[in-house]
Amino acid sequence: LLETGMLFPRESSSREVKELNGLWNFRADKSPDRNQGFDRAWYKSRLVETGPVIDMPVPASYNDITQDPTLKDFIGWVWYEREVVVPARWITDEGTRVVIRVGSAHYYSIVWVNGVKVTEHNGGHLPFEAEIGTLIRKDPTQPCRITIAVNNTLTLETLPPGSIQHMDDSTQYPKGFFVQNTYFDFFNYAGIHRAVLLYTTPAAYVDDITVVTDFLDNTGLVNYKVSVQGATTATLKVTLMDKNGQCVASSTGPFGVLKVVDVNLWWPYLMHESPGYLYSMEVHLMAANERSTYEDVYTLAVGIRTVNVTSTQFLINKKPFYFHGVNKHEDSDIRGKGFDWSLIVKDFNLLKWMGANSFRTSHYPYAEEILQMCDRHGIVVIDECPGVGIKDIRSFRNVSLNHHLVVMDELVRRDKNHASVVMWSVANEPASEMPPAEYYFKTLIQHTKALDPTRAVTYVSNSHYARDKGAPYVDVICVNSYFSWYHDPGHLEVIPLQLNTQFENWYGKYQKPIIQSEYGADAVPGLHSDPPMMFTEEYQKVVLQSCHDVFDQKRKQYLIGELIWNFADFMTAQGITRVVGNKKGVFTRQRQPKVAAFILKERYWRLANETG
Ligand code: GCB
Incomplete structure (x- = not known):
C-alpha cells in the first residue's frame, strides 16, 4: 500500500x-x-x-x-x-x-x-x-x-500494455526500424x-484525508480520517461548512463522524433542482515537532451521497439512477491529451446541452479538475484505470498484475473523495476469456474493493457472456457491442434481435444490472446517404435509434445505463479502418454536432423527465 x-x-x-x-x-x-x-x-x-x-x-x-x-x-x-x-x-x-x-x-x-x-x-x-x-x-x-x-515506450508490463517490434530485414526496412504496437484505439x-x-506546506502537515458519506433520514454523516506527517504532536479541528459558509458540524481528532442536520444531499444532474451540492470541509492542524510549531489548513469539497447496487438497479441516495451519458477521451486538435480549461468547459456545456448525466473516463483517469467539475455539476463518473488492451496472454503475468494493483492504489488514493465517482472500472475489453483472466480479475477486483468498499467495481467486457472469466466478480456488468458495424456491417436489421439476445444472455447468467458501456458507429461529418450507408450521418443515426428501442424495453428490467461511443471524434494510430482518427463521435473533434447529437439530446432529456 x-x-x-x-x-x-x-x-x-x-x-x-x-x-x-x-x-x-x-x-x-x-x-x-x-x-x-x-x-x-x-x-x-x-x-x-x-x-x-x-x-x-x-x-x-x-x-x-x-x-x-x-x-x-x-x-x-x-x-x-x-x-x-x-x-x-x-x-x-x-x-x-x-x-x-x-x-x-x-x-x-x-x-x-x-x-x-x-x-x-x-x-x-x-x-x-x-x-x-x-x-x-x-x-x-x-x-x-x-x-x-x-x-x-509501452511494453507488456506497462498499463496500457504495448510491445516494441524491431524489423531486421534490411531489404525491406531501413536500419534500426522499429514500431510501437499498441492494443488500444487511440493515439x-x-x-x-x-x-x-x-x-x-508547513513541515508538519495534513498529508491525506479520506471521507466516506452516508445519511439517515435527513441527517447526513461524514466519516473522516486525516493523516498527518512531520509532527510529534498534533491537534486537529475539522469544520464542515455549507454553501453559505455556515458551519454545520465540527469535530476534533484524526477521525470521527460529522453529523449534518437537514442535509443537502449530493444529487446527479437532472435528478434534483440543485444537483452537485458540496460542503466544504476545513481541516485545521496545529502541530509541533522538535524544531517548532506549525499550523496547516486544507479544505476539501465534500458531497454527501450513497451508492448501492441491487440485482437490477444502481441506487444513488437509495433512488434508482439510470446512466444516460457518454464515453469520452482527453483528446483535441494540436494539444492532444494536454490539459485545457477551454476544452473542458466546452465539453461540460455540451454534456449539459444534450442532457447527459454521466460519463466513463475511457480508457484512463482524467485530470482531477475534470472530476471537480463533475462534483460541482452533478455529472456521475465511472472512473476507469488505464487497463486497456490487456489482450496478450503474457499481460496476465504477475509483474503486470502487480503493476495494475499499484495503479489502482494510486487511482483510488487520488479520486476516493469525489462524490461524482460512483464506480471503478479496472479494465476495458481485456482478453477475459483466457484462463489466467479469472485469477487476474478476481485479485484486481477484490483489491479495489478492499481499497474502497463504498463504490461499485466493474470492468468493461466484449467477451462471450458464457466464457467471460471475470464477470462473476463485478458488481455491474458493462458490455460493449457494435452490431451492424464490426458484426454484420451494413445490416441494420440485425440490431433488435442481436442486442436483445445479448442482454438476455448476460442477465440470465449473472443476474446483475447491465450497462451498455459502448455502442455506436463511425460517421464522417458531412457524409450523407438515404437509404443509410456505413460512415454516413444517417447510418449512425439509425444505429442509435435501433439500439434505443431495445434499451427502452430493457431499462424497465435490469438495464441501468447506456453510454454512447463516443462523445467526440478522436485521434488514433493510422490504420486501414481509421480515416484520420475514430469518427464515432456524436460531435466532431472540434465539438460541432453531427445528426446523432440531436438524436441523443432529444432522448436524454426525455429520459431525464421520465426517470425524474
Ligand atoms: C471499442 C473500444 C474503443 C474503440 C471502439 C471502436 O470497443 O473499447 O476503445 O475506440 O471500440 O470504435 O472500435
Whole structure:
C-alpha cells in the first residue's frame, strides 16, 4: 500500500502554489538507442549546453506541436527543462516544505532538480511528487533548474500494455526500424499532459484525508480520517461548512463522524433542482515537532451521497439512477491529451446541452479538475484505470498484475473523495476469456474493493457472456457491442434481435444490472446517404435509434445505463479502418454536432423527465 497521500494542491492560509505551465525547453533523444541523454547526463547542465532545444508548451502532448513527422510518432525519451525563480521566503523558512508535483506525464518519468534526481514514476494519467526543499536550500543563489525526462515506450508490463517490434530485414526496412504496437484505439499521445507545479506546506502537515458519506433520514454523516506527517504532536479541528459558509458540524481528532442536520444531499444532474451540492470541509492542524510549531489548513469539497447496487438497479441516495451519458477521451486538435480549461468547459456545456448525466473516463483517469467539475455539476463518473488492451496472454503475468494493483492504489488514493465517482472500472475489453483472466480479475477486483468498499467495481467486457472469466466478480456488468458495424456491417436489421439476445444472455447468467458501456458507429461529418450507408450521418443515426428501442424495453428490467461511443471524434494510430482518427463521435473533434447529437439530446432529456 502507498505510504503517503496525494491531495490536490490547493492554496490556503498555510499553503502556496506556483504553476510552472508555459514554455519549456525540449529535446527528443533521437540517438539510435535513445539513451544519449543518460550517457551524456543531459540533466547535469542546462539543456541548451548539450544540444539544440525547441520550445514546448506544458501542459500538452508534444506530438502535434511541430511539423516534424519524426516527433509526431516518436518513441523513446524526450527531455523537458526550465528554470524557476523560487520565492525567497520558501527558501529562508526551513519550516516550509517545497514539493514539485507533476499532474501526469506519459509514460515513464524521471525528475531532476539542479541535476539531482528527486523522483521517478511509472505510468501516465496519475500524479506524482517529490519534496525538494533541502535541495534548493543547498545553494539559494542558483536558479532552480527542473529537468523531466519522459519515455512513452509501452511494453507488456506497462498499463496500457504495448510491445516494441524491431524489423531486421534490411531489404525491406531501413536500419534500426522499429514500431510501437499498441492494443488500444487511440493515439499514444505523450509528454507532460497536466500541470507541473511547486507547492508548499508547513513541515508538519495534513498529508491525506479520506471521507466516506452516508445519511439517515435527513441527517447526513461524514466519516473522516486525516493523516498527518512531520509532527510529534498534533491537534486537529475539522469544520464542515455549507454553501453559505455556515458551519454545520465540527469535530476534533484524526477521525470521527460529522453529523449534518437537514442535509443537502449530493444529487446527479437532472435528478434534483440543485444537483452537485458540496460542503466544504476545513481541516485545521496545529502541530509541533522538535524544531517548532506549525499550523496547516486544507479544505476539501465534500458531497454527501450513497451508492448501492441491487440485482437490477444502481441506487444513488437509495433512488434508482439510470446512466444516460457518454464515453469520452482527453483528446483535441494540436494539444492532444494536454490539459485545457477551454476544452473542458466546452465539453461540460455540451454534456449539459444534450442532457447527459454521466460519463466513463475511457480508457484512463482524467485530470482531477475534470472530476471537480463533475462534483460541482452533478455529472456521475465511472472512473476507469488505464487497463486497456490487456489482450496478450503474457499481460496476465504477475509483474503486470502487480503493476495494475499499484495503479489502482494510486487511482483510488487520488479520486476516493469525489462524490461524482460512483464506480471503478479496472479494465476495458481485456482478453477475459483466457484462463489466467479469472485469477487476474478476481485479485484486481477484490483489491479495489478492499481499497474502497463504498463504490461499485466493474470492468468493461466484449467477451462471450458464457466464457467471460471475470464477470462473476463485478458488481455491474458493462458490455460493449457494435452490431451492424464490426458484426454484420451494413445490416441494420440485425440490431433488435442481436442486442436483445445479448442482454438476455448476460442477465440470465449473472443476474446483475447491465450497462451498455459502448455502442455506436463511425460517421464522417458531412457524409450523407438515404437509404443509410456505413460512415454516413444517417447510418449512425439509425444505429442509435435501433439500439434505443431495445434499451427502452430493457431499462424497465435490469438495464441501468447506456453510454454512447463516443462523445467526440478522436485521434488514433493510422490504420486501414481509421480515416484520420475514430469518427464515432456524436460531435466532431472540434465539438460541432453531427445528426446523432440531436438524436441523443432529444432522448436524454426525455429520459431525464421520465426517470425524474
Ligand atoms: C471499442 C473500444 C474503443 C474503440 C471502439 C471502436 O470497443 O473499447 O476503445 O475506440 O471500440 O470504435 O472500435
